[in-house]
Amino acid sequence: MTNPTVLVKDVQGRSLGQLAWLRFRRNRPAMAGTIMLALIALFSYLGPFFVPHNYDQVFSSYVTEPPSLSPxxxxxxxxxxxxxxxxxxxxxxxxxxxxxxxxxxxxxxxxxxxxxxxxxxxxxxxxxxxxxxxxxxxxxxxxxxxxxxxEYFPFGTDTNGRDLLVRVMLGGQISIAVGIAASLVSLGIGVIYGATSGYLGGRVDNIMMRIVEILYSLPFVFLVVVMVVFFGRSIVLIFIVIGAVQWLEMARIVRGQTLSLKRREFVGAAQALGLTDWQIIRRHIIPNTIGPVIVFVTVVVPHVILTESFLSFLGLGVQAPLASWGSLISEGAANIQGAPWLLIFPSIFFVLTLFSLNFVGDGLRDALDPKDR
CATH class of the missing domain: 3.30.1360 (Gyrase A; domain 2)
Structure with a gap:
């Protein structure tokens, strides 16, 4: 008799990233938020190619025209x-x-x-x-x-006779670009600064954190007003100002994560192998803080959009004829009695974007939670 042979199939394991993606896909609010963000981005960036009007085109015969699907x-x-x-x-x-x-x-x-x-x-x-x-x-x-x-004006026109649909698309481009760019600035500066401060510790950590606290004490609006007076209003200035403030909180979060990571065994093993401090920070500390950082970025983006909208509402944001959702909401609030659609349409996209980002952030937090692995 022949001995029965046992066929052993190769078992393919799943990486932590694949497991996190599976958990994220099972989160229906997070997936709905992701789809909504994709649709809003397509509407804002691809929509102007399918509309015959420009954001600064004035129709003198259609001033404050109400929304309508009729020509x-x-x-x-x-x-x-x-x-x-x-x-x-x-x-x-x-x-x-x-x-x-x-x-x-x-x-x-x-x-x-x-x-x-x-x-x-x-x-x-x-x-x-x-x-x-x-x-x-x-x-x-x-x-x-x-x-x-x-002409067709599905969203109506503003007080100058400009197509509100195109201006809402332009507002989405600027608001989303400001949110992503300022978040990337805060991500790049805050992660490196916080990881370096937390890993080196001692007097270096003390000095670096005191600098963060000093910058925290500066009034944000006063800083914006001063920079606008000296450099004028521009989108680049908004990127710089918001990014220069948002990285402070990011640095604190990464520092706290680094303080707990530098006592782990893999860091001690890296030190025993002779790696320099910068190599340990770059190869071991920063990659292991990515989970909390990604979750925090989804919180920073809506916060940056709110900040930019607040500045535009005060008249310190983008300059006409450009527009952001904040400036459009400010204009709509001033004409809410005679032309309520000027406030309704940009507010709808603004609220949908914020809710979607919050749902995505909650989904990423649950997917990247090490307790669920």
Whole structure:
């Protein structure tokens, strides 16, 4: 008889990152927040490519236009627009007709009509490509034809006649960029500073932490006002100011993690092998603080967005015609009675972004918790 052979299958283990990803995927609020953040980012960065308007394009005929899915202008109001254009050209509108996106207007005057009169019809947002179809022999009557330029404003327009949809997209670009850039600045400075301070300890740690406390004592708004006075308002300045403050809390968190890590066995083994302090910090301390740091970054990003919105609300943020969600909310709050949509739409995207970031942060905290491994 032959001995039965036992087939041993290779068992593939899962890394800590794969286990964390599995736990994160099972967290429905965190996944919903991730999907929502992706949709908001696509809306903000890819949306302007599918909208024909620019963020600084002014439609003088559609100031504080309410949101609507119907095209503008309203066909019933086109004759009034043509009458107003004829009045500015100092002629009379005898007849006006719209058919299949084109208009035909007959103008008359007691004096010979100049051919340059068509410029008054092209200057309004409702008409374009106006041409002279027929002119009377005495030039006292003229027939004009052109196209009716229809525009769509799903989010309405602001007090200057700019498309709010495009401005909300622009606000998302600036707010998200400020949040991510300032968080990366705080991440780069805070992690290295905190890990170095916690690992070296002693007098070096004492001096480095006193510097952090001194910087903490500086009033943030006063610092922003001073820098705006000296350097002017710009997006780069906002990156620098917010990043220069946010790294302080990051440094404290990383220092606390480092104080507990430097007593672990693997750090002692690295010291016994002759590694330098910087090599130990770079290879062992910083990688082992990534879990708490990633979770804290998801808290820093909404905090930075709130800070930038607060500065824009005070008028210290981005400068017109650029806009962030904070500046749009500030403008909407000032016109909430006459045009509430100016406040509603940027607030919706702002709140959705903050909630999504908080859900993602909670999901990462649970996924990276060593007690669940």
């Amino acid at each position: 503008r202008p309203d066909p019933a109001s086109l004759e009034d627009v043509a009458t107003s254009a004829a009045k500015r050209a100092r002629v009379d509108l005898e007849s006006f007709k719209v058919e299949k996106g084109a208009f035909t207007a007959t103008i008359t005057s007691k004096r010979p009509i100049d051919e340059r009169t068509i410029r008054y019809f092209n200057r309004v947002n409702e008409f374009r490509n106006t041409e002279i179809k027929e002119t009377a022999p005495d030039q006292l009557s003229m027939v004009l034809t052109g196209h009716v330029d229809q």
